[in-house]
Amino acid sequence: MNLDQVATRLRGRLAGRSAAHFPLARLTTYRLGGDAELYVEPATVSDLQVLGEVLRDSGVDASGVPVTVLGRGSNLVVSDDGVEGVVIRLGPRLAWTRETGSRGARAGAATPLPQLANHALRRGLSGAEFLVAIPGSVGGGVRMNAGAHGADVASILTAALIFDLSTLSVKERLAGQLGFGYRCSELSASEVVVEASFDLKVAADSSIRERMEAYRRHRAKTQPGAAQNAGSVFKNPPGDSAGRLVEACGLQGFRVGGASVSELHANFFMAAEGASSQDVYDLVHAVAERVRAGAGVELETEIRFVGRFRPSTRASAPEHA
Ligand SMILES: Cc1cc2nc3c(=O)[nH]c(=O)nc-3n(C[C@H](O)[C@H](O)[C@H](O)COP(=O)(O)OP(=O)(O)OC[C@H]3O[C@@H](n4cnc5c(N)ncnc54)[C@H](O)[C@@H]3O)c2cc1C
Known part of the structure; x- marks a missing residue:
């Protein structure tokens, strides 16, 4: 049983909506990334119940199929290859x-x-x-x-x-x-x-x-607004600020592909027109590597990467914007 068939079985059974291969980019503040394999927008708790039952009755083990919940997409980066499994985004009635x-x-x-x-x-x-x-x-x-x-x-x-x-x-x-x-x-x-x-x-x-x-x-x-970023990239380490560390390492304006460290706030990473999610991923790793080398601090990401990303190969060669 694949999720296309689950999508067919859900048709007409939800107060909300569902679709196979649904584009996610416009549902995130970064406006990047590919499709959800199965997108479900429940209007009620009963819709979640129906989804769970359909997955179970279709032989899809609900604890095995990847489930991603999307809110307003303001803290995450969706992979360019999309997201396997079920992506749930609560609908406007909630x-x-x-x-x-x-x-x-x-x-x-x-x-x-x-x-x-x-x-x-x-x-x-x-x-x-x-x-x-x-x-x-x-x-x-x-x-x-x-x-x-x-x-x-x-x-x-x-x-x-x-x-x-x-x-x-x-x-x-x-x-x-x-x-x-x-x-x-x-x-x-x-x-x-x-x-x-x-x-x-x-x-x-x-x-x-x-x-x-x-x-x-x-x-x-102090911040660039919600367009084409997802807020603070790294959590603040104890007693310090991630933005201060990134700035102190001279990384403001650093760019990998179409993604760059904001000039206004060094813990916000912007995606320019034409940027990919992989660019953001690679920039995050490039910056973390440089802060580790320059300040001896291991930064932990606050933003979440959803779906598959290639191991970063561009980490050692970021460019200035
Ligand atoms: C300009 C800007 C400024 C920001 N400033 C701040 C700030 O000051 N402080 C701060 O903390 N954050 C900030 N953020 C980050 C972000 O807005 C918060 O983390 C916010 O709580 C994420 O909510 P969301 O609905 O967008 O979740 P998403 O980004 O869609 O998801 C974030 C996580 O929550 C999970 N999730 C979403 N909805 C549900 C649900 N209904 N049930 C279970 N899990 C769910 C997702 O699976 C994911 O793991 C900022 C972001 C931007 C773009």
Whole structure:
């Protein structure tokens, strides 16, 4: 049973949509990469259940078939060769926010993080301001423990509703059970965040708005915006900043193929028109190698590479833009 046949069996059974060989580039901020072997856009938790059942009934072992969950694609690079297996991207019906009690908010996992920040602002609730300029989704924010300006998702999340494609079960898990660390959680590849609940604090509208505006202004001045990049490439090593290290090694403006280190922020790598995902991959490895050699620091990537990439052969010969 191949996934084309699974795609045929899904037809007419989902409230959302599905397609074989679906282009992913426009679903990522880098706008790079090939097709998903099978793309599924669930509109509801029931759609995830149907997908799991169809995979199982088609003889595809759901724990064996690669599953990739895509949020707003703002933290990843999709391979030029595309992605094997099933790519799940929650559909627009799972983008919503609602009040829970006087200080709580619940959001569908497809909700853009800035929308959650604005929901909190409208209700005079503080704590979500840092999300205003992070171009990801609630689901991606939970998985990555997205953070900025001294706060992160783990600091405001109370619980998340998670569908596990390998067991076909849906469970509410408390924030403390998600294994959060710096820009990571312990969610497994088959676990899809569907909804999340947050606990915020009552505050004056003006102070919330001021903080959000200050964060936006800071971003506009120090970062290149969300086009053709995926935010910070490397995690900050303890007590230091990845951008400072890249800059100190003289790598701002370094280029491999169509990918280059941003002149505005050395931890943002840009993809020019015509760049490939492999260019970004090779640039990341070239920079990591030079920082290792120049500063003796092993940088760890924050962005994720999805699908197959060739081992980097251009690492030792980056060029200046
Ligand atoms: C200009 C710019 C600025 C940024 N600034 C910041 C910042 O300040 N702080 C920060 O932390 N990040 C930042 N990022 C990175 C990114 O926005 C965050 O990591 C965000 O949380 C990713 O969300 P996403 O929906 O785009 O996830 P994706 O990039 O689509 O996916 C990221 C990871 O989350 C998983 N995932 C996505 N949705 C789900 C789901 N529903 N269930 C389970 N897993 C899921 C994916 O499988 C993948 O492993 C920035 C990116 C850009 C382009």
